[in-house]
Amino acid sequence: MTHRRPLGPNQRRTDAARQKSDVREPDQAEEALAREILNNSANLISLKDAEGRYLLVNRQFEKTLHVRQEQIKGKKDDEIFPPELAAAFRANDLQVLDAGVPMEFEEATLQDDGPHTCLVQKFPLVNVEGKVYATGGIGTDITERKRAEQALRASEEHYRLLCEGAADVVISINEGGQLVFVNPATDSARQALVRADVSVAFATKDSLQAILQACAESVVRHFETALARIWTPGKDHDVLELQASAGLYTVLGGIHSRGPVGFVNIGLIAKERKRLVIDDVMNDPRIPDKAWARNEGVTAFAGHPLLVRDSLVGVMTIFSRSSLTTKTLDALALVADAIAQGIAQKRAEEAWQSRQAELARVARLTTMAALSASIAHEVTQPLAAIVTNGDACLRLLASDRPNVSETRNAVASIIRDARRAADVVARVRALLKKSDVARMPLDLGQLIRDVLALVPREVARHRIVLQTSLANDLPPVLGDRIQLQQVVLNLLTNAIEAMRDVVDRRRELVISARRHDVDPEAGVLVAVQDAGVGFERASLDQLFEVLYTTKPDGLGMGLSISRSIILSHGGRLWATPNADYGATFQFVLPASRSQTP
Amino acid sequence: MSADDSIVFIIDDDQSMRDALTRLLGTVGLRAQAFETPQEFLNTKRPDTPSCLVLDVRLPGLSGLDLQRELADLDPPIQIVFITAHGDIPMTVQALKAGAVDFLTKPFRDQQLLDAVQHAIDRDRTARHQRARLVELRRRYESLTQREREVITLVVTGLLNKQIAAQLRTSEATVKAHRAQLMRKMEAQSVAQLVTIAERLGLLPLRG
Numbered sequence: 001m002t003h004r005r006p007l008g009p010n011q012r013r014t015d016a017a018r019q020k021s022d023v024r025e026p027d028q029a030e031e032a033l034a035r036e037i038l039n040n041s042a043n044l045i046s047l048k049d050a051e052g053r054y055l056l057v058n059r060q061f062e063k064t065l066h067v068r069q070e071q072i073k074g075k076k077d078d079e080i081f082p083p084e085l086a087a088a089f090r091a092n093d094l095q096v097l098d099a100g101v102p103m104e105f106e107e108a109t110l111q112d113d114g115p116h117t118c119l120v121q122k123f124p125l126v127n128v129e130g131k132v133y134a135t136g137g138i139g140t141d142i143t144e145r146k147r148a149e150q151a152l153r154a155s156e157e158h159y160r161l162l163c164e165g166a167a168d169v170v171i172s173i174n175e176g177g178q179l180v181f182v183n184p185a186t187d188s189a190r191q192a193l194v195r196a197d198v199s200v201a202f203a204t205k206d207s208l209q210a211i212l213q214a215c216a217e218s219v220v221r222h223f224e225t226a227l228a229r230i231w232t233p234g235k236d237h238d239v240l241e242l243q244a245s246a247g248l249y250t251v252l253g254g255i256h257s258r259g260p261v262g263f264v265n266i267g268l269i270a271k272e273r274k275r276l277v278i279d280d281v282m283n284d285p286r287i288p289d290k291a292w293a294r295n296e297g298v299t300a301f302a303g304h305p306l307l308v309r310d311s312l313v314g315v316m317t318i319f320s321r322s323s324l325t326t327k328t329l330d331a332l333a334l335v336a337d338a339i340a341q342g343i344a345q346k347r348a349e350e351a352w353q354s355r356q357a358e359l360a361r362v363a364r365l366t367t368m369a370a371l372s373a374s375i376a377h378e379v380t381q382p383l384a385a386i387v388t389n390g391d392a393c394l395r396l397l398a399s400d401r402p403n404v405s406e407t408r409n410a411v412a413s414i415i416r417d418a419r420r421a422a423d424v425v426a427r428v429r430a431l432l433k434k435s436d437v438a439r440m441p442l443d444l445g446q447l448i449r450d451v452l453a454l455v456p457r458e459v460a461r462h463r464i465v466l467q468t469s470l471a472n473d474l475p476p477v478l479g480d481r482i483q484l485q486q487v488v489l490n491l492l493t494n495a496i497e498a499m500r501d502v503v504d505r506r507r508e509l510v511i512s513a514r515r516h517d518v519d520p521e522a523g524v525l526v527a528v529q530d531a532g533v534g535f536e537r538a539s540l541d542q543l544f545e546v547l548y549t550t551k552p553d554g555l556g557m558g559l560s561i562s563r564s565i566i567l568s569h570g571g572r573l574w575a576t577p578n579a580d581y582g583a584t585f586q587f588v589l590p591a592s593r594s595q596t597p
Numbered sequence: 598m599s600a601d602d603s604i605v606f607i608i609d610d611d612q613s614m615r616d617a618l619t620r621l622l623g624t625v626g627l628r629a630q631a632f633e634t635p636q637e638f639l640n641t642k643r644p645d646t647p648s649c650l651v652l653d654v655r656l657p658g659l660s661g662l663d664l665q666r667e668l669a670d671l672d673p674p675i676q677i678v679f680i681t682a683h684g685d686i687p688m689t690v691q692a693l694k695a696g697a698v699d700f701l702t703k704p705f706r707d708q709q710l711l712d713a714v715q716h717a718i719d720r721d722r723t724a725r726h727q728r729a730r731l732v733e734l735r736r737r738y739e740s741l742t743q744r745e746r747e748v749i750t751l752v753v754t755g756l757l758n759k760q761i762a763a764q765l766r767t768s769e770a771t772v773k774a775h776r777a778q779l780m781r782k783m784e785a786q787s788v789a790q791l792v793t794i795a796e797r798l799g800l801l802p803l804r805g
Contacts, residue, residue, distance in 0.1 A: 377655070380682040381611050384703030388617035391707030395624035410620055417613050460610075461655065 044118060044139035047125070050097060052076045052090050055134060064111060064141070082110065093135045096122045100132055107139065116143040190222045191331035195338045197222075202342035208232075209252075211346065212244035215339050216316075220247040223332065225318040226298050230306075230339065231266055232314040234258075240266050240315055248296060248319075266315050269303040273312060275333065276303045279323055293319075300324045304333055306340035313343040377457065378424045382417035389414045427453075441476035441592045442484065444513050444524050451488045452511075455496075462496050462507065469512035474524050475591035479569050484589075487562040487573075491528040491585045494559070498532025498582060505531055505581065516588055523571070523591040529584040534577050562587075603647040603718045607631040608638050608664070609680070610656055614703075618651060621707055627714065635659040639667075647725060649698070649717030651710075654681040654688065662688070665695050673724040676717035680705065731797060737783050738798055745779040752776060752788065753795040 038045055039059040047056040054072045062068055067080060077086035085108060092105045102123035109116045118139035125134040197218035201211040212230045219228040227247040231240035242257040265286060269276050278284045278301040281293045287301065298319045306314035316336045324332075389410040396407045448470060459466050492511065499507040510529040559575075566573040571589040578584055605627050607618050615631040622629045632638040635656060650668075654661035661679060668675050679692050679700045689700045698720065699713035741749065744765075751761045758776065762769040785791040795801055 377682045380703050382613060384680075384682065384705070385611065385613035385617045387704035388614070388621050388707065388710075392617060392621040392624055395621070395707070399624075406620065406623070410617070413613055413616060420613075457655070461660070 041138075042140075044120075044137075044141070046137045046139075047134055048093060048137075049134050050132065052093055061139075065109060066112075085110065092120070092122055093137075096124050096135050097132055100124050100126075106142070109139075116141055117146050118142065187325075187327045187331035190328075191334045193222045194218045194335045198335065198338045198342055202346060208343065208346050208350075209243050211342070212314075212339070213246065214244075215342075216244040216246035219316070219318060219332075219335060223318065223320075223328070225320045226296055227317075227319040229317045230314055231270075231317070232343065233270065233312060237312075240270055243314070265301070265303055266317060269305050269315050269317075270312055273305045273307060273310075275305070275329065277301070277324065277329060281319075297321045302329055302332060304336035306336055306343060308340050308344040313340050313347070375424065375428055379421050382421040382424075385417045386414050386421075389417070439478055439480055442479050442481055443474060444477055444484070444526060444589070445470040445472070445474050447481065447484055448488055448511060448513055448526070451485050451492065454489065455492055458493070458496055459509075462500060464496055464499065464507045464509050467508065467510045469510065469514070471514040474513060474515065477524055477569075477589040478592040479589065480565075483565045484569070487565050487587065488526070488528075490559070490562045494585070495528050495530035495532065495582075498530050498534070500532075502532060502581075507531060523589050525586060525588050527584055527586040529578065530582040531578075531580075532582040534581060534583045535575070601647070602644075603627065603722070604644065605629045605714055605718070606638060606643070606648060606650045608633075608635055608650065608656065608661075609653040610634065611653075614653075618710075621710070622714065625711055627718075635661075635664040635667075638664075647718050647722040649676040649678060649714055649721055651678050651680060651714065654679055654692075662692060662695075665692065665697065669695065673721065673728050676721045676724075678710070678713045678717055680710075734783075734794055734798055738800075740782050741779055745775050745782070748772060748775040749779050749783070749791070749795065750800060752779075753792050753801060 038056075041058060042060055043058075044061040044064055045056075045058040046054060046061055048054050053074050053076055057067070057069055057072055065081075072080060077089045080086070081089070088107060092103070092107065096103050102121060105120045105122060107118050107120045109118055119142045120137050120139040122135055122137045124132040125136060127133045194215075198215050201214035201218075204211065206214075212232075216228040216230050219225060225247060227245070227249060229242060229246075230244040232243050233239070234241050239258050242252050245252060265276055265278075278286055279299075281287045281299050281301055282290060287293060293299075296319075298321060300320040300323050301317070302320070302324055303315060303317040305312055306316060316332075316339060318332065393407055393410045393414075396402055396410065448468070452466075452468065458464075488511075492509070495509050499509070508529075508531045511527070512529075513524055513526045516523055516525045563573045566587045566589070569589055571587055573585070573587040575583055575585045605622050607615055607629055609615050609618070609631070610633055612633075615633070619629040619631055630641075632641070636659065638650075652661045652664065656664075659667070661681075665677055668677075674696060677692075677697045679689075679697050680703055681688070681700070682703050692700055698717040701710060701713065738746075747765065748761060751764065756764070758769050758772045762772045765772065780791065783791060783794060785794060792801075
């Protein structure tokens with residue numbers, strides 16, 4: 001084994017003059033002294049001419065390699081040592097001869113107890129003409145040191161494997177409090193802890209910003225980063241907006257609160273959807289504020305895109321005071337994944353909620369439109385009679401001999417109709433007033449009777465045979481009165497509509513409310529059964545879809561809205577075709593805990 | 598306002614409204630007969646006098662428009678004044694196209710209703726009059742002999758007695774006698790008047 005190591009510059013320079021003085025004829029005393037030094041040195045010292053023939057070896061050389069001065073003199077390496085070793089020695093000599101400067105090599109030697117490693121300094125000897133005429137070599141046996149080094153390395157590797165394989169967390173911190181080592185278990189423990197925090201945060205009803213702040217704080221706490229920030233894309237996906245910042249800075253405003261997509265680090269992460277890691281913050285041009293990094297001791301940066309099925313929902317960035325290992329970065333990637341999933345789910349929930357709100361609003365409007373038509377008729381009827389009777393009164397009084405009894409009858413009728421109109425108004429007002437109060441214990445039986453009071457004309461007009469079966473022992477349910485009235489009204493209207501073209505059988509409509517059979521504690525079951533046109537089993541799934549309608553003039557919103565209202569009350573709404581004709585729509589609502597309706 | 602034998606029928610499911618309408622019509626001397634449902638109205642034998650129908654569009658069972666369709670074949674057709682709590686334009690157009698006299702939205706002005714009702718009765722009276730006249734003309738025509746019917750058909754096409762005699766292969770004197778007889782039976786003063794009558798009875802050949 002040969003290994004070349006260049007020497008330091010001061011060692012490199014060869015002083016030709018001094019070399020020259022070395023080759024002048026030494027006096028006896030000096031020579032004896034030099035020989036003493038040579039022979040007492042623990043190093044292996046040798047001198048070879050330019051052709052590689054040995055000129056001189058010291059005693060340690062003789063002893064260690066089992067060669068005698070007399071034997072080796074004038075011989076080349078390949079005449080003494082095994083060919084591969086000899087070739088290596090000669091190659092190193094030639095390098096020194098060629099370069100004309102001292103060099104250091106690791107050379108292998110074969111000794112009694114096996115192979116040894118020597119660190120050999122080789123240097124050229126220059127004659128008066130400035131020509132290299134010989135190479136000297138001073139070798140130090142480093143076999144022991146080498147063995148110790150290997151043992152240490154093996155031991156380190158052993159511990160590293162132990163640490164990395166360990167389920168326990170192993171962290172090493174230096175005197176400055178800086179993290180110098182964490183085992184992978186630490187990273188997996190960290191990401192597990194952060195992901196637990198993330199799922200807890202997303203389970204709350206907090207705003208997205210508050211949730212992300214909790215996530216960022218968890219990253220700072222568990223990964224001991226200097227700064228953790230989370231950004232989300234703006235409406236047009238052309239800028240990133242800072243949503244959370246934990247660690248050194250917790251303020252969201254200011255110049256760093258927005259970053260254009262495609263520019264600077266976060267923008268590039270967002271655009272390329274790839275992790276960006278900067279190991280050497282102090283020397284990387286991508287970190288503009290070096291003074292800040294130095295002051296805060298920040299050394300590494302990592303940015304992870306938050307992706308859900310290839311769509312970008314944000315970017316998470318961290319600044320760290322220690323370098324980031326692949327394991328740590330992988331752990332952070334898992335955290336980023338969890339946050340991305342959370343954001344996507346939160347967004348979907350928000351969209352669903354706004355859709356529900358919109359549906360409820362539309363439901364209110366459509367029901368109000370239907371109600372107002374009904375109310376208009378209910379109020380107009382007495383008003384028209386009042387006006388007509390009033391006109392008749394004036395005409396009666398205008399005659400020469402007024403018919404007093406007829407006039408009195410007209411006035412009595414006017415008063416009666418005025419009261420009738422006032423009753424309708426009071427009923428509507430009560431209805432609307434109750435609508436302000438969401439979620440109160442309700443008697444579904446009474447609620448159904450209230451709705452039925454609104455539809456007698458529709459029932460009569462379509463010659464419907466209406467049957468009611470409302471149990472008296474219904475437990476109260478917790479709900480929004482007007483919404484549930486909408487559902488009942490919608491189911492009744494549907495049933496009536498479904499029987500519009502029925503001529504060959506009785507147009508029977510049965511509405512019933514009773515305690516739920518299967519589980520009396522489950523609440524109240526309301527069923528609306530018609531003998532109408534019914535529906536194909538195949539279209540059962542479509543029934544509750546928005547804009548699905550079998551009615552030529554239907555909007556197709558009623559059933560979808562009704563279902564969403566019942567769902568929001570913790571109940572279920574479903575439809576089944578009847579055995580003979582028509583369909584039955586049913587819903588179950590849970591009983592209220594409070595027993596005070 | 599005339600206090601003749603005309604009568605106003607009312608169909609409205611609201612008791613108060615029926616009473617108020619009856620009372621209002623009474624103040625102008627109009628007789629009214631009120632019904633709660635169309636069925637009730639259809640089941641009642643109506644007197645053969647000038648009349649009209651005040652009809653609520655929205656009714657239990659048969660709607661006002663349905664009833665209008667059902668009554669369309671009556672001769673003479675019944676004159677209808679619609680009243681409604683909330684009429685829309687298509688409904689109004691449909692009713693008027695089918696021959697309704699008027700379409701009033703509740704609450705209406707009394708004079709508006711009374712005018713509409715009077716107009717409807719007048720239309721009915723005229724229609725009845727024309728129908729009665731046609732019945733009378735038909736009766737007169739039916740009193741003619743076969744020969745007289747042949748003669749009248751030729752007279753109204755403008756032929757002279759001589760030409761008619763030639764066509765019927767008889768004498769001019771005989772034609773003259775038939776002609777005098779049919780003019781008397783048909784109560785026609787002149788040939789011009791006879792032509793008008795013939796036209797109403799559909800005796801004139803179609804003109805190319």
